[in-house]
Amino acid sequence: MKILIDVMGGDNAPQVPVEAAVKAANELGIHMVLVGDTEVIEKELKKYKYPEENISIAHAPDVISNHEEPAKAVRQKKTASVVVAANMLKNGEGDAMLSMGSTGALLTAGLLIVGRIKGILRPALATTLPTAKGPKLLIDAGANTNCRPANLVQFGVMGDAYMKNLFGIDSPRVGLISNGEEEGKGDELTKKTYPEMQKAPFNFIGNIEGRDIMEGNTDVMVCDGFVGNVVLKTVEGMGSVIGKKVKGIFKKNIITKIGALFVMNGISEFKKAMDYREYGGAPLLGCKKLVLKGHGSSDLKAAFAALKQAKTFIDMDVNKEIEENLKKLNTEEMEDA
Amino acid sequence: MKILIDVMGGDNAPQVPVEAAVKAANELGIHMVLVGDTEVIEKELKKYKYPEENISIAHAPDVISNHEEPAKAVRQKKTASVVVAANMLKNGEGDAMLSMGSTGALLTAGLLIVGRIKGILRPALATTLPTAKGPKLLIDAGANTNCRPANLVQFGVMGDAYMKNLFGIDSPRVGLISNGEEEGKGDELTKKTYPEMQKAPFNFIGNIEGRDIMEGNTDVMVCDGFVGNVVLKTVEGMGSVIGKKVKGIFKKNIITKIGALFVMNGISEFKKAMDYREYGGAPLLGCKKLVLKGHGSSDLKAAFAALKQAKTFIDMDVNKEIEENLKKLNTEEMEDA
Numbered sequence: 219m220k221i222l223i224d225v226m227g228g229d230n231a232p233q234v235p236v237e238a239a240v241k242a243a244n245e246l247g248i249h250m251v252l253v254g255d256t257e258v259i260e261k262e263l264k265k266y267k268y269p270e271e272n273i274s275i276a277h278a279p280d281v282i283s284n285h286e287e288p289a290k291a292v293r294q295k296k297t298a299s300v301v302v303a304a305n306m307l308k309n310g311e312g313d314a315m316l317s318m319g320s321t322g323a324l325l326t327a328g329l330l331i332v333g334r335i336k337g338i339l340r341p342a343l344a345t346t347l348p349t350a351k352g353p354k355l356l357i358d359a360g361a362n363t364n365c366r367p368a369n370l371v372q373f374g375v376m377g378d379a380y381m382k383n384l385f386g387i388d389s390p391r392v393g394l395i396s397n398g399e400e401e402g403k404g405d406e407l408t409k410k411t412y413p414e415m416q417k418a419p420f421n422f423i424g425n426i427e428g429r430d431i432m433e434g435n436t437d438v439m440v441c442d443g444f445v446g447n448v449v450l451k452t453v454e455g456m457g458s459v460i461g462k463k464v465k466g467i468f469k470k471n472i473i474t475k476i477g478a479l480f481v482m483n484g485i486s487e488f489k490k491a492m493d494y495r496e497y498g499g500a501p502l503l504g505c506k507k508l509v510l511k512g513h514g515s516s517d518l519k520a521a522f523a524a525l526k527q528a529k530t531f532i533d534m535d536v537n538k539e540i541e542e543n544l545k546k547l548n549t550e551e552m553e554d555a
Numbered sequence: 556m557k558i559l560i561d562v563m564g565g566d567n568a569p570q571v572p573v574e575a576a577v578k579a580a581n582e583l584g585i586h587m588v589l590v591g592d593t594e595v596i597e598k599e600l601k602k603y604k605y606p607e608e609n610i611s612i613a614h615a616p617d618v619i620s621n622h623e624e625p626a627k628a629v630r631q632k633k634t635a636s637v638v639v640a641a642n643m644l645k646n647g648e649g650d651a652m653l654s655m656g657s658t659g660a661l662l663t664a665g666l667l668i669v670g671r672i673k674g675i676l677r678p679a680l681a682t683t684l685p686t687a688k689g690p691k692l693l694i695d696a697g698a699n700t701n702c703r704p705a706n707l708v709q710f711g712v713m714g715d716a717y718m719k720n721l722f723g724i725d726s727p728r729v730g731l732i733s734n735g736e737e738e739g740k741g742d743e744l745t746k747k748t749y750p751e752m753q754k755a756p757f758n759f760i761g762n763i764e765g766r767d768i769m770e771g772n773t774d775v776m777v778c779d780g781f782v783g784n785v786v787l788k789t790v791e792g793m794g795s796v797i798g799k800k801v802k803g804i805f806k807k808n809i810i811t812k813i814g815a816l817f818v819m820n821g822i823s824e825f826k827k828a829m830d831y832r833e834y835g836g837a838p839l840l841g842c843k844k845l846v847l848k849g850h851g852s853s854d855l856k857a858a859f860a861a862l863k864q865a866k867t868f869i870d871m872d873v874n875k876e877i878e879e880n881l882k883k884l885n886t887e888e889m890e891d892a
Binding site for chain 1: 686687697700701732733734735741742743745764765766767768769770778779780781782784785786787788789790791792793794795796797799800801803804805807810811813814815816817818821822824825
């Protein structure tokens with residue numbers, strides 16, 4: 219198994235991606251291809267011990283930042299790390315790629331260079347949310363702002379295969395995010411999508427509302443990328459606001475600081491449950507090979523979790539299951555409707 | 556000033572609406588019209604003392620429940636409390652109405668019976684979110700699932716007038732909820748809306764992302780009713796999940812229960828800041844007269860806060876400001892574009 223890692227992307231590049239790659243080469247026996255500036259990588263690698271046959275370097279001196287227009291940058295910067303990695307993935311020189319750099323650039327490279335699984339209309343970004351009942355999948359979390367019913371149904375197929383294989387759920391409950399539970403509720407898109415979801419080869423449980431999202435009774439929550447992006451960031455933003463408030467309450471004075479000691483265990487457990495670093499990255503599902511987005515601020519723990527996740531994705535051959543379930547969908551009929 | 560209150564709607568009807576009406580008649584000097592079953596109301600009223608000239612009853616023996624199809628129920632149930640109240644409002648027998656019953660029925664009655672301010676294409680439900688910097692407005696929180704740019708710009712005009720007059724903000728910051736801050740970000744609707752917002756007669760600060768919503772740096776957050784409903788309920792749901800978790804942490808054992816005593820003040824303050832009962836109800840802005848939705852589970856405090864809010868709305872003549880600012884908008888041009 220060979221995994222490509224973009225060593226130039228993310229807040230903690232190149233240290234964290236290199237260290238995570240070395241750890242994966244050592245502990246998971248994966249062949250890691252470090253994509254980035256050779257000089258920089260060689261200097262970082264000197265810090266570690268690793269089996270030489272499990273580490274190689276692909277030179278890519280350029281990098282695409284968060285501030286560049288992704289489509290333009292991916293077209294023009296042929297030697298940017300994310301572009302080089304995507305081309306290698308396309309050419310069979312790897313089984314998956316991980317980047318903690320610009321999300322837009324990674325989505326563009328995945329779509330335009332790696333390419334789609336046959337039959338997939340649009341790949342979608344799938345992210346896990348830390349709900350009351352553990353991590354659950356939100357798809358699309360931001361790749362496609364304007365969708366048709368066939369897109370959403372395909373997101374359901376991809377999310378279903380992902381949760382089965384990555385989280386070991388037998389029959390994932392797939393819900394459609396809407397403004398009411400009843401079948402008749404929704405905007406134009408979701409109203410047309412509902413009956414198509416009922417015919418799809420997964421366990422469709424109907425519409426779910428915003429209040430259900432963090433309850434965790436739905437394994438795969440489907441929506442277009444505009445709604446998904448707003449939901450994901452609302453949850454992140456609210457988590458951050460509440461986190462700061464709670465910290466403020468405990469740090470107010472000596473009395474409250476003492477109080478904090480009494481509940482420290484519970485607080486730590488809760489923080490751990492809400493910690494994105496536990497759950498790896500967000501896959502762009504629907505590409506021919508796994509394209510994985512790691513959080514920009516990933517530390518070693520988060521980056522290593524993402525590499526383990528990539529290994530599981532490849533071991534379980536999730537893409538094969540997606541391909542097979544796609545055959546059970548009559549997407550063309552949906553598109554004509 | 557005369558305010559109509561639907562005495563039959565809400566989880567705590569008729570007790571809470573009647574008690575809140577009596578309190579408003581006593582303390583705010585408002586003439587309250589109690590709309591509902593006369594026999595039930597008279598029985599409730601016997602519990603209280605109040606100036607007789609400030610309380611009257613409008614007989615409406617029927618009620619529309621949350622489970623009924625709103626449009627159909629409003630058309631058919633001519634003697635339902637919400638329908639009777641809306642007709643009285645339309646006929647000048649009141650200056651505002653408050654209901655804690657079915658949201659759908661109230662929105663329908665507002666739109667079809669009370670009617671729109673001249674020039675308003677669609678009224679919108681405006682709700683306050685308890686952000687890190689106090690209550691901020693989300694509009695539309697669920698009345699319109701499919702919108703055009705002209706609708707969103709009008710929501711901005713209405714939200715602006717509301718925050719100026721109800722919260723005393725000189726120049727409310729109006730933001731457009733999108734999937735990125737840059738002007739080019741958004742779905743079809745928001746991309747087309749952005750340039751129209753720039754020309755509108757309010758302080759447009761550009762796109763805001765999900766993570767900005769609970770930070771509280773935007774006074775008026777504009778979106779279509781599908782997105783707004785999902786955002787509102789995601790926030791409510793997450794609040795409830797975190798509330799339960801925190802309670803669980805403090806109630807785990809005798810040690811944690813002692814810890815809770817040390818931070819009780821901070822927790823109470825925080826709970827108060829997050830308490831919807833502090834902020835009254837959600838107005839359906841854009842109707843000829845104020846149509847106000849109270850939370851279904853409103854207690855006396857929440858219902859009375861809603862009546863005070865209605866009084867301020869009338870005192871400040873918010874609808875007049877909306878009408879005047881509407882004239883500065885070229886909605887027809889937007890509609891033709």
